Amino acid sequence: xxxxxxxxxxxxxxxxxxxxxxxxxxxxxxxxxxxxxxxxxxxxxxxxxxxxxxxxxxxxxxxxxxxxxxxxxxxxxxxxxxxxxxxxxxxxxxxxxxxxxxxxxxxxxxxxxxxxxxxxxxxxxxxxxxxxxxxxxxxxxxxxxxxxxxxxxxxxxxxxxxxxxxxxxxxxxxxxxxxxxxxxxxxxxxxxxxxxxxxxxxxxxxxxxxxxxxxxxxxxxxxxxxxxxxxxxxxxxxxxxxxxxxxxxxxxxxxxxxxxxxxxxxxxxxxxxxxxxxxxxxxxxxxxxxxxxxxxxxxxxxxxxxxxxxxxxxxxxxxxxxxxxxxxxxxxxxxxxxxxxxxxxxxxxxxxxxxxxxxxxx
Numbered sequence: 001x002x003x004x005x006x007x008x009x010x011x012x013x014x015x016x017x018x019x020x021x022x023x024x025x026x027x028x029x030x031x032x033x034x035x036x037x038x039x040x041x042x043x044x045x046x047x048x049x050x051x052x053x054x055x056x057x058x059x060x061x062x063x064x065x066x067x068x069x070x071x072x073x074x075x076x077x078x079x080x081x082x083x084x085x086x087x088x089x090x091x092x093x094x095x096x097x098x099x100x101x102x103x104x105x106x107x108x109x110x111x112x113x114x115x116x117x118x119x120x121x122x123x124x125x126x127x128x129x130x131x132x133x134x135x136x137x138x139x140x141x142x143x144x145x146x147x148x149x150x151x152x153x154x155x156x157x158x159x160x161x162x163x164x165x166x167x168x169x170x171x172x173x174x175x176x177x178x179x180x181x182x183x184x185x186x187x188x189x190x191x192x193x194x195x196x197x198x199x200x201x202x203x204x205x206x207x208x209x210x211x212x213x214x215x216x217x218x219x220x221x222x223x224x225x226x227x228x229x230x231x232x233x234x235x236x237x238x239x240x241x242x243x244x245x246x247x248x249x250x251x252x253x254x255x256x257x258x259x260x261x262x263x264x265x266x267x268x269x270x271x272x273x274x275x276x277x278x279x280x281x282x283x284x285x286x287x288x289x290x291x292x293x294x295x296x297x298x299x300x301x302x303x304x305x306x307x308x309x310x311x312x313x314x315x316x317x318x319x320x321x322x323x324x325x326x327x328x329x330x331x332x333x334x335x336x337x338x339x340x341x342x343x344x345x346x347x348x349x350x351x352x353x354x355x356x357x358x359x360x361x362x
Contacts, residue, residue: 235280
């Protein structure tokens with residue numbers, strides 16, 4: 001129970017582990033978990049997965065962790081307003097089936113549109129036969145009616161003209177040193193440098209000081225402040241409201257650019273501006289869009305997929321895959337990191353010392 005005495009110093013991942021352990025200890029008949037893997041490291045996810053696989057009660061899991069859902073769930077409920085669809089298997093299988101259905105629906109819509117154009121042309125040529133013409137136009141209108149099964153696909157072009165690589169040799173340089181983690185442990189790191197086109201993953205178990213190291217790296221950034229984009233792991237409610245209010249005060253042109261970028265991250269700008277309390281995921285989209293609007297040279301994101309839904313995660317992946325600037329990502333989402341990063345900084349602990357090693361992927 002040592003964690004109970006130092007709750008205030010626990011990382012977000014350590015707190016989540018304690019909360020889930022307390023819930024499982026009660027041996028409930030019905031277990032509802034909302035985003036249980038947020039903040040959890042790979043080892044903790046494995047322990048949680050094993051525990052949930054052995055759970056014999058009724059389980060309801062709300063999550064956007066694709067690997068976790070694939071490994072655990074026998075069926076997934078997909079909510080794409082106004083449609084709700086239950087599909088067998090994990091989330092990857094369900095999303096692939098959704099893509100197939102969307103392609104078929106769009107193909108059918110295009111075929112109907114072509115047929116409608118032909119009917120309209122025929123109606124135009126038969127003006128003298130008013131009744132026949134009216135009937136043809138009615139059939140064309142039905143074929144062109146909006147198809148509720150087809151969702152809007154947002155244009156994905158994301159990076160603006162002023163975004164790009166820094167002309168400097170490094171966007172951040174941190175000399176060899178130590179960081180006191182405040183609980184008797186020390187994080188020891190070699191000299192670290194980040195080049196203008198580096199794509200780095202910072203990984204390690206919960207509580208090893210990843211966020212602390214990120215804060216120190218940010219203080220040694222070698223780019224103008226407006227070219228540095230930092231999105232923290234957690235954003236408080238008061239700060240979120242201030243960010244939201246600040247966006248609403250933008251002039252028409254910059255507001256239009258920011259809202260266009262937000263739409264390309266999978267959110268509806270009108271609904272976001274009308275809301276009084278944006279979700280944690282929407283606040284992160286606002287921060288990313290505003291940073292991109294300024295043309296970043298160095299992007300730092302701490303647990304960026306936390307709080308995002310599955311379509312938004314895919315939109316974020318697509319956007320970051322095309323980024324021309326340096327990227328430092330702190331995440332336990334291996335699928336996300338595998339697509340977006342090349343180098344890996346790994347934190348490990350031995351005794352009271354946390355060490356950092358660097359690895360370049362093949």
